[in-house]
Amino acid sequence: MEKVLLKGNEIIGEAAIRSGCKLFFGYPITPSTEVIEYLSAHLPKHGGTVLQAEDEIGAIYMCYGAACTGNRVMTASSSPGVSLKQEGLSYSAAVGLPMVVVNVNRCGPGLGGLGPAQSDYFQSTKGGGHGDYRLIVLAPSKAQELYDFTMEAFDLADKYRNPVMILSDGFLGQTMEPVILKERPEAPAFDRDWVVDGAKNRKKRILASYSLTNEIGEANNLIWEEKYKKIQEEAQRWEEYYTEDAEYLLVSYGTTGRICKSTVLNARAKGIKLGLIRPITLWPYPEKAFIPYKDKVKGIVTVELNTGQMIEDVKLAVECKVPVHLFRRQGGMLPTEDEILEYVENKFNLSAVEEV
Template sequence: MSKELMKGNEAIGEAAIRAGCKLFFGYPITPSTEIVEYLAKYLPKAGGTVLQGEDEVASINMCYGAATTGTRVMTASSSPGFSLKQEGLSFLAAAELPVVIVNVNRVGPGLGGLGPSQADYFQCTKGGGHGGYRQIVLAPSKGQELYDFTLEAFDLADRYRTPVVIMADGFLGQMMEPVELKKPAQAELPAKDWTVGGCRGRAKRKIASYALTNEVGEANNLHWQAKWARMQDTLQRWESFHAEDAEYLIVGFGTCGRIAKSTVLAARRQGLKVGLIRPITLWPFPVKAFADLGGVKGILTVELNFGQMVEDVKLAVECRTPVFSHNRVGGMMPSEGEILRKLGQVFGLAVEV
């Protein structure tokens, strides 16, 4: 199949159209703007609508409304805008509504900068909104995955009736790579027998998350928790790269995971048994990837933040092996050589860079 050269953000837009997304509500913000621009141009041709909300809060709540009808819907933003969507995400999780949300991370905190970042890891995976909820978070690392994961995000959202976040960064969003525009998988999904749309011929339905009594409140929470536990059990996903016989593991997701592959290959050329675990689902975090650490003598995490995913790695590792981290912030990116140097430094290995 032929490939199209596209920006990462455009690949997300194209995948959404092909996944049957009919509505997009968003607000422009660098470095995710090409998503709303691409969809504004092409979604109407596919019978859909793009509506630019007055702000991010409106946009996520428009998604909430559209999702109550069972229509496939998406929004996209970047960090400060994603912050504004947190109220909506909490409500989506509670009302169990399928919406795909893209967060093309940029530098923070505050207004920060436009450079690439992974500093919204906590916000995406731990619930940036109130009340204690979970949502699926996917971390693509290249153009093809931005496309593939977006396609899949719509199915996951429908299957589990949940918001699904695609966590990318400005680098991935802006980078242009060839993308194979695969057809969406014909997934068998549960019937949407819960949507609103007029009660003619059936009983009235309501979609809301308010509990009048604490007893109902607890029952609701237990129901959600059971679903999240089920998801935690079945959805963990990661890529192992030369990890089988590794003595030293690098753990990095998205752009960092991708850069670290070059580090692994460089280390292997020098006879060092280095491997990579690249988490693909950030929530649920792939704890299973760390179940059997074999002969691993130490782990180095690489992130575009001051160390957020490293906490999940440490929880998964349970002190069985030392965990160090290498961090770049403010929009700076680590190079393959720089990661190799750090490996050598923390584990006392002779490395050539």
């Protein structure tokens, strides 16, 4: 292991190389461009190939074709670019192709701006393209998680034969932090009897998503539905922070989840029993995390960089047994820990709590 100082996007690139990624297809877009730049400089040294496609649509279909061969494949972009990839992601999920997709989220809608945002939550977690499909979505909050989660993403993609998204943002992607470059354990062995790698000595394999009859279409959708249920049961992940005796909870992920830890510490210093649930998997959403608290806490605040998207999943997770409120910033603006705490105090009338 070695400890180095890298920009967030570069960390993703280094983790991909050490995960055995052999093919990267992408198109530059701020604030994700350093991913393709880093891989262009370093992946060929490790026997891999980087190709700048003509556009984001071309890039995702290059990933589709390359993933059919069983190689580890990745693409990266930012919000408008990821929008262009949605049809290809739907096709990839339908065929069961493992690949890793990085979204360094910038603010929108439309072309938007270059600042950090979480406004792609719906797009990422609800299936941004057509049809009933899901992406596994991981939400890092710091440099080490950018590295670790990228490595895990490739294994999850292979395990479940499904695209996996790393949902970063403009702050994480552009911030330089120290990271420990861990060596990846030997990759688990996964079923590869679907791989298209030549059919001279076996029956030919066809990877296609078109259903010739309604009966076949329903049968296929039931297979995918069962897979998604399995992922929901097995892959939920989250972090809890000062939740044991919490009377109030913050729920936040990524960059704002990181800020909320300071808010919790500041609240505790004032005698307010505040805790944090930080989702790590945005899909499957960690509903299990809320089971001990939905009949216990007095209120919840989601902290988001959007107009309120994750709050819907929080309300579902607590079955509307707890009041859930939203504190948000938009347009690339980040909240401070003091702004979040002031909102919590005002919303739950806690300003009278004595400092300890």
